[in-house]
Amino acid sequence: MEGFFNSINKIFEFIVPVADFLWDFPTNFQWYSNIPIIGKFSLAILLLVGSGIYFTFKMGFVQCTKFKKGIKILAEKKSHEAGISPLASFLLSSAMRIGPGNIVGVTGAISVGGPGAIFWMWVSAFFGMATAFVEAVLAQIFKEKKDDEFVGGLPFYGMKILGNKRAIGIVLAVLFIVYAMFCIPAQTFNIVTSLSSVVETITGTVYERQSLLYYAITILLIASVVVTVFKGINGVTKVTDKLVPIMAIVYVGITLVIIIFNLDKVPVFFTAVFAGAFKPQAIFGGAFGVALAQGIKRGLMSNEAGQGTITMAAATADTDHPVEQGLVQALGVFLDTMVIATMTGIVVVMASLWAAESGVAWESIKGSKLTVYLTSVQYLIPGTAFDSIATIIISLCYGLFAFTTLLGMILFAEISGNFISKSKKCINTIRSLGAFIFVPFGCLTVLSGLELGNLWYISDLVNILVVYANVPILLLGCKIVFKALDNYNSTKGAKFNSLDIGIETPCWGNYGIDDYKEEKEVSM
Structure with missing residues (x-):
């Protein structure tokens, strides 16, 4: 079994340098990297941030002026004949956004760029809210009806904006399906290992990967995914409607308890973040550009603004005006980065394990982002009964983050597949690929004790391709959004x-x- 997986991993060895090159381009050229500040940013990051700034100014800071309106839309209870409610769509997109990256991604940004990375993460999220608004409005405008549901997103509006050529939409749909499928095994890995960690913490026993515990978790996971995804959009939203609020509230709640334990360290957090944003500590390289690049990159990768991934969720909502869903999705970026990701940042910065007085061997643990985070939690609540409780709750949240992301991947792949064909055969094929092929594959890698780094790089590769496809489409189609926003303002919705x-x-x-x-x- 191990030889089989290693062979598969080796086949995809060529993906690693290709993905790295595209994500880093053109920082991998010395002439560019020598440019002060700008040389730290790849084309992908410049595209995402630049478009966010452009949209923000063109739309008069819509993420601020209509922030309250977005909340009001979420709170409204309206009947709908087709599709799902704006709130359900918001929770569905949040299921994708609020993933393991809110823990390991943010921790990684701080580990490399220092506490100042959080400040730039906030900045990227602020402008990312405008980008999320644009792509959500486009998804709504060009959505299509399928029975009592709505489908749409990047393939649908991409085709319309790029000359109404069906071949373009098919390429975008296939691109996203491939991306989604190859993201599934990594999320599966996170779910199985986090749940096993919970059991190990409760029992005080370390279990082998081939133990009954791991097989039981595997069976339970596969069964849960199958039962959920084959019920379609409504089936998945019934799960995300419940899980997303629970995991968000629990994660924020446990962090607030940790903060109460360490109220004296709150000023340290804000001082470190704002000071580090412009003058990072020497241990993080002391370079302003590093904190800036890490914060912006991790902020955008966490909230997914501009990546096209939430456009499928945006299209499913039944609204009176496309702009309403744009406002809702802008709030999704706020929740993901300004709230959930910030909670992670607070814990890591308050612990400051890199400081000599912490007594922690920073160099030995900084490579494992989850280890850094969990060690930070334990450092802030040492020797208390709450220590184990916090570890269990956070591990459960981590697993739930991964589970809702996994469900979102399969569902959004299904919605994209509707562009190719709305037939039941096509949709069930996509569901089966996710539930019966890629989820079990991820489970098998856990049971084999492997982490197939090369294989996971496929999702990185396709993700950057989606960014390069989606952002130019947004820039070409944004005039439609500007007109829709003007219409919304003039007609008062x-x-x-x-x-x-x-x-x-x-x-x-x-x-x-x-x-x-x-x-x-x-x-x-």
Whole structure:
């Protein structure tokens, strides 16, 4: 078994340098990397941040001016004949956003760039809210109806904006499906190992990977995924509607308890973050650009603004106006980075394990992000009964983060697959690939005691390709969003018709021009 997996891992060895090159381009060229500050940023990061800044100014800081309106939309209870509610769509997208990266990704950014990385993470999230708004509005405008559901997202609006060529949409759909499928094994690995860690903490026993415990978790996980994903959008949202609020509240709650244990260290956190943002400590290289690059990169990778991954969730909602879902998805970035990811940052910075007085061998643990985080928790609550409780709760949250992300990957792959074909056969094939192939594959790697680094790099490769595809499409299509926002403001959020902004779409302008003109005349 081990030889089989190692062979598979070796086959994908060539992916590693390709993915690294694309993510780092053009920082991997000396002439570029020598440029002060800018030379620290890859093209992908510049595209994501630059587009966010552009959208923010063009839309008059919509993420601020309509922040309260977004919350009001989430709180409203309206009946809907098709699709899901804005709140359910918000929770579905949050299931993807709030993943293990909120713990290990943020911890990694601090470990490399220092506490100042958190400040730049906040900055990237602020502008990322505008990017999330744009892609969500486009997903809503160009969504399509399937039975009593809505489907849409990057393949759908990508096709329309890039010349209405179906081949382009198919390429984008396949690209996202490949990305989603190859992300599944890593999330499976996180789920199995986190749940086993919980059992080990409770029992005080270390279990072998081939033990009954690991097999039981594997069977339970596969069964849970199968039962959920084959119920489609409504089945998955029933799970995410419950799990996302629970895991977010529990994670924030446990962090607040840790903060109460260490109130004297709160000023240390803010001092370290703001001072480190512009003058990092020597242990982190002392370079301003490192903190800046790490914070922005990890912020964007965590909240996924601009990556096209949440557009499938945005399209599923039944709203009166596409802008409403844009406001909702902007709040998703806020929740992910400003709240959940910040909680992780507070714990890691307050512990400051890199400081000599901590007594922790920083160099020996900094390579493992989860170890750094869990050690930080234990350092802040030493020798108390709460120590084990906190470890158990955080491990459960980590596992839940991974589980909801896994469900989101399969569902969003399914929604993308609807662009290729809405037939039951096509959709069930995608569900089966996720539930019966990639989830079990991830479980088998755990049972074999392996971490297939090369294989996981495929998701990194496809992710950067999605970024390079999605952001230019957003820049080309943003004028449609600007018109929709102007329409929303002028009509005070009245029922939208795409003909008002000069385009005809499947769900927003689906009746004849004559009927539309007659209705407009009557209303006048």
